[in-house]
Amino acid sequence: MKPIALFLFAAVLPGAEDAPAPVVSGSADVGYRWVSDVGGNFNAYRSIVNLGSGPKLFGLDLNIQDPSKRLFDRANLRAEGWGGDPYNTAHLTLSKDGLYRFSFDYRNIAYFNFLPSYALNQRASDTARRFSDVELELRPGKRIVPYLAYSRDAGSGRGITDFYSDANEYPVATLLNDKTDHFRGGVRMEFNRYHLTLEQGGTTFKDDQRVYTSDLNRGNRSVPLFGETLLLRNLEQAYGVRGDSIYTKAIFTAAPATWANLYGQFLFSRPRTETNYSVAASGRFVLLQSLTFLNDQRDLVMTQAKQPHTSGSFGVDLRPTKRLRILESITTDHLHSNLSFNYNQQQLEALYDLTSRVTIRGGHRYLWGDARVRTPFLNPVQGLESGELKRNTGLAGATVRFHSRLNANLDFEGASGDRTWFRTSLHDYRRLRARARYQASGSLQFAAQFFVLDNQNPTPGVQYDFLSRQNSISAAWTPDGGKRVSVLAEYMRSSLRSNLSYFVPQELSRQESIYWDNAHTVTGTVQTTVPGRVSGKLEFGGAFFTAAGSRSTSYYQPLARFSVPFDKRVTWNAEWRWSGFTEGLYRYEGFRAHQFVAGLRIAR
Amino acid sequence: MPTPPLSGSAPFPPPQRPRRVAGAWAALAAAVFLSAVHAQAPEAAAPPSVYAGSEACALCHEDIAKAFKTSRHGVLDEDKKRGWEAKACEACHGAGAKHAESATAAEIRNPAKLAVAETDRACLTCHANGPTHVGRIQGGHARNQVACTSCHTVHHAPTAKVVAPAANIGAQNTRCAECHTSVVAEFKRPYKHRVPEGTMGCVDCHNPHGSFLAGSLRTVSANEPGCLRCHGDKRGPFAFEHAPVRLEGCSSCHQPHGSANPKMLTRPVVGQLCLECHANLGAQPASTIGGIPPAFHDLRNVRFQNCTLCHVKVHGSHVNRALLR
Numbered sequence: 001m002k003p004i005a006l007f008l009f010a011a012v013l014p015g016a017e018d019a020p021a022p023v024v025s026g027s028a029d030v031g032y033r034w035v036s037d038v039g040g041n042f043n044a045y046r047s048i049v050n051l052g053s054g055p056k057l058f059g060l061d062l063n064i065q066d067p068s069k070r071l072f073d074r075a076n077l078r079a080e081g082w083g084g085d086p087y088n089t090a091h092l093t094l095s096k097d098g099l100y101r102f103s104f105d106y107r108n109i110a111y112f113n114f115l116p117s118y119a120l121n122q123r124a125s126d127t128a129r130r131f132s133d134v135e136l137e138l139r140p141g142k143r144i145v146p147y148l149a150y151s152r153d154a155g156s157g158r159g160i161t162d163f164y165s166d167a168n169e170y171p172v173a174t175l176l177n178d179k180t181d182h183f184r185g186g187v188r189m190e191f192n193r194y195h196l197t198l199e200q201g202g203t204t205f206k207d208d209q210r211v212y213t214s215d216l217n218r219g220n221r222s223v224p225l226f227g228e229t230l231l232l233r234n235l236e237q238a239y240g241v242r243g244d245s246i247y248t249k250a251i252f253t254a255a256p257a258t259w260a261n262l263y264g265q266f267l268f269s270r271p272r273t274e275t276n277y278s279v280a281a282s283g284r285f286v287l288l289q290s291l292t293f294l295n296d297q298r299d300l301v302m303t304q305a306k307q308p309h310t311s312g313s314f315g316v317d318l319r320p321t322k323r324l325r326i327l328e329s330i331t332t333d334h335l336h337s338n339l340s341f342n343y344n345q346q347q348l349e350a351l352y353d354l355t356s357r358v359t360i361r362g363g364h365r366y367l368w369g370d371a372r373v374r375t376p377f378l379n380p381v382q383g384l385e386s387g388e389l390k391r392n393t394g395l396a397g398a399t400v401r402f403h404s405r406l407n408a409n410l411d412f413e414g415a416s417g418d419r420t421w422f423r424t425s426l427h428d429y430r431r432l433r434a435r436a437r438y439q440a441s442g443s444l445q446f447a448a449q450f451f452v453l454d455n456q457n458p459t460p461g462v463q464y465d466f467l468s469r470q471n472s473i474s475a476a477w478t479p480d481g482g483k484r485v486s487v488l489a490e491y492m493r494s495s496l497r498s499n500l501s502y503f504v505p506q507e508l509s510r511q512e513s514i515y516w517d518n519a520h521t522v523t524g525t526v527q528t529t530v531p532g533r534v535s536g537k538l539e540f541g542g543a544f545f546t547a548a549g550s551r552s553t554s555y556y557q558p559l560a561r562f563s564v565p566f567d568k569r570v571t572w573n574a575e576w577r578w579s580g581f582t583e584g585l586y587r588y589e590g591f592r593a594h595q596f597v598a599g600l601r602i603a604r
Numbered sequence: 605m606p607t608p609p610l611s612g613s614a615p616f617p618p619p620q621r622p623r624r625v626a627g628a629w630a631a632l633a634a635a636v637f638l639s640a641v642h643a644q645a646p647e648a649a650a651p652p653s654v655y656a657g658s659e660a661c662a663l664c665h666e667d668i669a670k671a672f673k674t675s676r677h678g679v680l681d682e683d684k685k686r687g688w689e690a691k692a693c694e695a696c697h698g699a700g701a702k703h704a705e706s707a708t709a710a711e712i713r714n715p716a717k718l719a720v721a722e723t724d725r726a727c728l729t730c731h732a733n734g735p736t737h738v739g740r741i742q743g744g745h746a747r748n749q750v751a752c753t754s755c756h757t758v759h760h761a762p763t764a765k766v767v768a769p770a771a772n773i774g775a776q777n778t779r780c781a782e783c784h785t786s787v788v789a790e791f792k793r794p795y796k797h798r799v800p801e802g803t804m805g806c807v808d809c810h811n812p813h814g815s816f817l818a819g820s821l822r823t824v825s826a827n828e829p830g831c832l833r834c835h836g837d838k839r840g841p842f843a844f845e846h847a848p849v850r851l852e853g854c855s856s857c858h859q860p861h862g863s864a865n866p867k868m869l870t871r872p873v874v875g876q877l878c879l880e881c882h883a884n885l886g887a888q889p890a891s892t893i894g895g896i897p898p899a900f901h902d903l904r905n906v907r908f909q910n911c912t913l914c915h916v917k918v919h920g921s922h923v924n925r926a927l928l929r
Contacts, residue, residue: 047866048794061772065674078772080802087803089773097679109803118866119874119910129834141679153836164914164928169907180836182825188735195733203825207837220907237929241922243839247826251738261728263738265816267827271841275922279929301923307841311827313816315741325721327741331816333827339845349747356719359749373847374925375895387851387893399720399749409748421851422881423892435783449786459891461884470786492789502883505899513880515871517864521789543792551872553864555794581794 026062031599040591056083086110117586122171127157168219178207194254205243232283245271263315307337341371365393388419408436427457489524519547536564552584654701743814773805793862842920875909
């Protein structure tokens, strides 16, 4: 609404009647959505689809250009998903060349998660996160550009979590409420041969979570402990977290000569939090360390955490000859709190134009670092754990433009790791990605992609074997610019196999953790004009996913759309969509639902 | 029609050079070395070219000229400081008087048909020096020779069909999807971020111009991973951290593009996911971080197969060392 208000304001300014009228263009999609009765598991439907019935503003896109350039040159307002949909967005930009650029972005995303198969149905949430971003840039396009920005990320809602007490855990209700405010301001200095950005920012953070119950709760333990039945009668648990941070950002780029570019950045942040935690619980509990049974638990905990985090990178792009480019970059990242790590990366790569159509590249990347982590209280290895990272990676690639219609790209990494942070980290790996696009004619285009990642960690006791493949092919056929018919189709076959040995604590034995996933995904749409006097458009297609393996799943979303223009500005739209979800192991989580949409698109 | 300048230098550098060059860079040893290389093999000086001016271009390329005026680049034609006043077309295409006379394509530079490095050079002559490009040489697009014009349209105002900062999320996602087809397919899985719905864009998480983080991931609050822009409650710092969150990021446990497993996890069962790291008994001292769970964890019992039933603060805890509360 703001650009309209500004436009009205502009209209009453002196001399407005002499000024040329603003040019307004845009479109609005309004209508009504009906969702059929959901067959199957309604909570799974809400967790995955979550669309409801009712009148909707599906989309709004409004552009205003003011030739008189008084308050603004251009204004754009966009909005999507208003009217009770779980995802609402709004975006406003106003700009006046050389004077200011203002943007406002708002998003409201609902997160509903309540799946019977996950964590015994005891980790669920019904929350919403709202994001607001406001940024004002002064003198855009000039040499020195100051800017100010503010953003807020807030989440609230309710859910189910567990209250843990020794030897039992109790599913209880929780209220969630957190908020982060970001403030930042800075200045960009952009010159022909160099640029410098200096930014100073800060955040404030609060997180108030409440966990409570007043009902008798026997928890997950089904048998008494030494003849005592553990239970929870009343609980009031509260987390009060307050935090703030300051951060500094200094970025520069420079082109000191026609054959060299330099890039560098220094980033520093120092977030900190203070927590006041309290719990008051009554029931029947046990302290396992002393094997003492008790009827009440009361705890008060206050903690502080601080985390200075410094990062920097420096890069050089050199072009010593017309055909040769040398890229060198160094990155370093240091973080220190109760967990500390030092991470470093050095990469050198050369690109060479063999011909005007073929570019090859090769290089080397070296990663090294160390980390120290406080171990969990019950861990047999008390105190601190430490890890090291050392990995040499060879880089290679090629870009080939056979002619203007066919181009291909190859990207390969092969690494030999001495040390890794975790058992599942990249160790000895080979990663290859190949892409090709072929423009067979002005209206027909093909694209193909091949990806493979093979990672091995032969360390005794780990023996990690991971293989992931993704192959996809797509085609787009748009004869005569897609005026009468257009076809878009894509197919992807992906497979993943992971095999890792792990330790079973109570048996002191080793077992294999095997995970595999074998998936097919088909996406496609066919759009055609309806023959006859009605110059409508018909579109049908959808997305179809099916996977076999450790969690066999299928998720089908066919759709059909029909649109008929009433005149140049008004089009009637109708859409049918079906969502069908099935799980092989957890059949009770499947659902099926039809969605029908009817509405108008008004364009100007 | 404005009087064109009599001559111009090489096609891309703007005619107005800055008076001073950052002297500190001259001290770099590499610069000295490369200067020597260039001194040994000097390139032939480009013959002087003559500018035609934007109005001359508009006589034949009327549609492009009209669209160009509404684009962000249109300001070049009026901006005296940038040095391309009344000849904005030639900022990228080079001096075009010969082309204006002969009307032959061979007489004008067309960045869209050049080698990628040359195309990028045309853009980066003006755009390299900006904060967006600081991670450029670490990003996959520059290393894989993806030209600026693969994503950006130069002549037109931002609309639904072109990518620009003001373009809508759906249009940006569509442009990314043209090459990243396998990522599009991953988003067809049931558990994913709200990208297909148009609520989130690829560029909300990734900086397509490059970043010092893997996967060209965006940063927030200077140097924290971009995931924390929305998941602020996972930021911490926690009095008791969970190491993989800091060391390898969210993707050590989650598949952000989409998964068949709830919560976008990399494994279908929580216990399996946790135990793959928390199983360090074979090698002493352990070569990796993770430790092992104590022996009372009876993994035959379904309670112990769902680690997060007890370890509720799995992303990090403010009050409990074992992430229990």
